[in-house]
Amino acid sequence: MPVSRFARVGSVVMLLVSPLLMGQGCGFTVTLPDEDSGDGNPVGSPVAENTVLFRFVNASEMLGVDVEFFATGSAVTDFDAELFIDENQVTAVGLFGRGVVPGMDTDEVEVECSEALNVGTRGGEFLDADTGEVLGRGKQFIFTRDVNFICGDVITFEFFEREDEFTTEISIQ
Numbered sequence: 001m002p003v004s005r006f007a008r009v010g011s012v013v014m015l016l017v018s019p020l021l022m023g024q025g026c027g028f029t030v031t032l033p034d035e036d037s038g039d040g041n042p043v044g045s046p047v048a049e050n051t052v053l054f055r056f057v058n059a060s061e062m063l064g065v066d067v068e069f070f071a072t073g074s075a076v077t078d079f080d081a082e083l084f085i086d087e088n089q090v091t092a093v094g095l096f097g098r099g100v101v102p103g104m105d106t107d108e109v110e111v112e113c114s115e116a117l118n119v120g121t122r123g124g125e126f127l128d129a130d131t132g133e134v135l136g137r138g139k140q141f142i143f144t145r146d147v148n149f150i151c152g153d154v155i156t157f158e159f160f161e162r163e164d165e166f167t168t169e170i171s172i173q
Contacts, residue, residue, distance in 0.1 A: 044118055049152045052145075053117050055108040055117055058101040059160035064129050065138075066100050067157060069108050069121040073115040079142055101128060101159075113151040119143050124159045126166045136161070138168030148172070 048051045058065045069090045076082040093109050094101040101107050111119075120142035125134045138159055143149055149172050158169045 015049040028128050046150050047110065047154055050113050051110045052095075052113060052119075052151060053108055053110045053154045053157040054090075054119070055106060055154060057106045057156060058103055059158055060103050060126065062103050062129055063105065063135065063161065064095075064100050064102050064127040066098070066125040067125060067159070067160040068124055069093060069099065069109075069119070070121070070159070071111050071116045071119045073117050076118045079118075079120065083120055084122060095139060100127065113145060117145050119134075119145075119155075121168060122159055123168050124157070124166075126159070126161060136164075136166035138166050141168065141170050143172075 008069075054069065056065075056069070070083050070085075070086045070088040071090055074082070088129045090098050090109060090111070091099045093099050102138070110166050113123055121138075121140065123138035123140045127133065128135055141157070145151070145153070149155055150155045154173045156171045156173075158171075160167055170173070
């Protein structure tokens with residue numbers, strides 16, 4: 001019996017989505033941007049009231065940046081032991097889902113508010129584009145929902161270097 005094109009597409013979609021629905025992978029939901037602005041940079045839809053959009057801007061010309069971004073829906077008292085751990089790292093950013101944004105590029109990820117009670121970056125590792133060697137680190141930032149930001153906000157992390165100084169700046173809108 002022939003299979004309709006719709007059935008085949010539906011099967012492929014379910015095959016790709018099933019592991020996510022079964023809870024495999026990271027412990028939080030990430031919504032990736034689904035459009036392209038034409039210059040290679042993703043453009044997400046307007047931020048929903050129950051999510052937070054995190055934008056990562058690598059303003060360095062020659063270096064990649066591992067944004068080292070972490071999020072958890074749990075209360076945290078010891079950030080090193082409870083936030084900055086592998087299971088909370090958001091790697092659905094940058095190249096190959098590894099959290100690395102190339103020089104002069106941007107990426108973004110939208111996270112459900114329930115999974116973004118505490119968020120932060122270790123500061124970002126600035127990487128030699130050819131060797132991957134860590135050349136420096138930006139400034140660490142940690143934010144708590146309803147204290148530093150609210151659902152529906154856009155938080156932009158900008159990573160750049162100035163005269164061998166590595167910096168991370170944040171804006172919340």
